[in-house]
Amino acid sequence: MAADELSTVDALAQLSFLVHNTLERRAAEQELSMIQTRLLGVLRDREPTMNELAALLELDKSSITGLVDRAQRRGLVERHPSPTDRRAVLVRLTATGRELVTVAAARFAGDVTALLAGLSATDRAALTRVLSRVLVSHAAEQGIDLFPTA
């Protein structure tokens, strides 16, 4: 290892905290916690039941109740009855909620782009290629195909 390089483990750990904190900061600008942000994030292209939300966010269903309660109180999401199952409740973004998550996501993307601004085009391409390889093979091990042909 070169004297001016971090170990790979340290580098990945530090990068993880850096990206995580960046996202947290952008979320906080919209008065969103990390978990609220994840909630709004998954709702961008879905309208799940409470139960499905629990699976998506890997939380207990009783945690989802409070999470959705607080978001609903702020007018970010709304509950409405499932047309097919009278026990079930569907959750979807309101216009306000969509606005918030869109702004936060755009700013976060800008942060990441800025973080990589110092890299040469070659290095950036190499980074993307290697990271994609890592993520795709990790996803495959979990039985998830990141690029479904559907």
Place this chain on the structure above:
Amino acid sequence: MAADELSTVDALAQLSFLVHNTLERRAAEQELSMIQTRLLGVLRDREPTMNELAALLELDKSSITGLVDRAQRRGLVERHPSPTDRRAVLVRLTATGRELVTVAAARFAGDVTALLAGLSATDRAALTRVLSRVLVSHAAEQGIDLFPTA
């Protein structure tokens, strides 16, 4: 962008969550929360006051009181009076605390190594080089030298 590659922003975000979750899982094996783990982590090579801890972890000092309380109740850290300031309290790891954080850190390092196992030596070296460059230049922008000559 190639059809089987994620965008750079997505790749970094996903990787960040993956690494973060890995660390969280290893911490949970020792019944440690993320923040408890960070506490034990910084105590590995320091014996700070409560106030210094607040700065290191970027938390309010009133949050530190409870954090150290809970860790102390579990026998992971201990408080002892500062020899130079009778108001101040120094916090240090117990043998039990050191054991826990050492095990978690080793397992986490193993996870990261496994995650990168599919890469060629060339790719792994490229990843480390590019990430180090990103982190070092980001730290420099914050006025932090990751490699002090001291």
Place this chain on the structure above:
DNA sequence: TAATCTAGTTTGTGTCACGTACCAAATCAA
């Protein structure tokens, strides 16, 4: 010495996690 900082704790509020208990609707079995 009096006025003022500083270190740390206490108290109160809010978010968010979990488990348990519970209700109502849906489904399965006899």
Place this chain on the structure above:
DNA sequence: TTGATTTGGTACGTGACACAAACTAGATTA
């Protein structure tokens, strides 16, 4: 069809953790 079970969701209690404000004791300095 009835009765039992499963499933979707909520209510409640507990605990970790964040913050702010008020407080105590010790240090500083004017």
